[in-house]
Amino acid sequence: MKKVILSIFLTLVVLIIAFIAYIWSGSYNISQLSPHNSITRRIIDITVHHSINKRLKDIKVPSLNDTAMIAEGFGHYNEMCVICHGAPGIEPSEMTKGLYPEPPRFYKSDDMPETDEAFWIIKYGIKLTSMPAFAPTHTDNNIWAITAFMLNKMNKMSPSEYQEWIKRYPEMEDESGK
Numbered sequence: 313m314k315k316v317i318l319s320i321f322l323t324l325v326v327l328i329i330a331f332i333a334y335i336w337s338g339s340y341n342i343s344q345l346s347p348h349n350s351i352t353r354r355i356i357d358i359t360v361h362h363s364i365n366k367r368l369k370d371i372k373v374p375s376l377n378d379t380a381m382i383a384e385g386f387g388h389y390n391e392m393c394v395i396c397h398g399a400p401g402i403e404p405s406e407m408t409k410g411l412y413p414e415p416p417r418f419y420k421s422d423d424m425p426e427t428d429e430a431f432w433i434i435k436y437g438i439k440l441t442s443m444p445a446f447a448p449t450h451t452d453n454n455i456w457a458i459t460a461f462m463l464n465k466m467n468k469m470s471p472s473e474y475q476e477w478i479k480r481y482p483e484m485e486d487e488s489g490k
């Protein structure tokens with residue numbers, strides 16, 4: 313029994329030393345252009361999924377059909393999100409080709425997040441990706457407006473309608489006062 317415990321202990325020590333040596337060696341490629349291997353990718357995906365799901369319990373989704381709310385959401389989306397996620401007829405900035413993970417395109421996507429999940433992600437962001445948290449600068453109402461536009465309006469718009477909205481609604485200023 314003692315021998316088994318000792319060998320487990322020694323194996324652990326060797327693994328820890330090997331891990332520390334690996335970190336200090338600089339062998340790990342930190343570049344955005346060096347994707348995770350499939351095991352790491354899977355672990356991250358599972359972690360993100362469960363982390364977000366656990367935090368959705370207390371979110372109460374309000375009604376998201378109000379026209380003024382959707383117009384407000386459009387203003388924020390057009391100001392802050394198009395650069396990474398694109399919009400009807402608008403490509404994301406070329407910068408996104410150098411981001412890992414690359415931001416998903418929402419227009420005409422059939423893989424949209426659930427409403428509460430979208431709200432949570434916009435509010436809190438996703439660590440170690442380029443998805444920012446908007447809670448430091450935007451109220452919950454602002455973020456619900458963005459969610460409303462994104463999920464209830466954007467996919468129904470044509471590129472020319474989106475351009476009309478750009479002219480119709482001037483850029484919204486941040487109203488949170490934070």
Ligand code: HEC
Nearest residue numbers: 392393396413414415416425430433434438441442443444
């Ligand atoms: C600098 C780039 C960047 C900006 C700006 C940005 N995002 Fe993101 N966003 C990302 C990336 C990258 C991901 C994917 C993260 C991942 O794969 O875990 C993401 C993911 C998301 C998701 C989750 C998508 C899904 O299918 O689960 C939502 C919702 C989202 N963004 C909404 C927004 C909104 C709304 C805005 C503007 C208020 C915004 N993002 C601004 C980069 C950005």
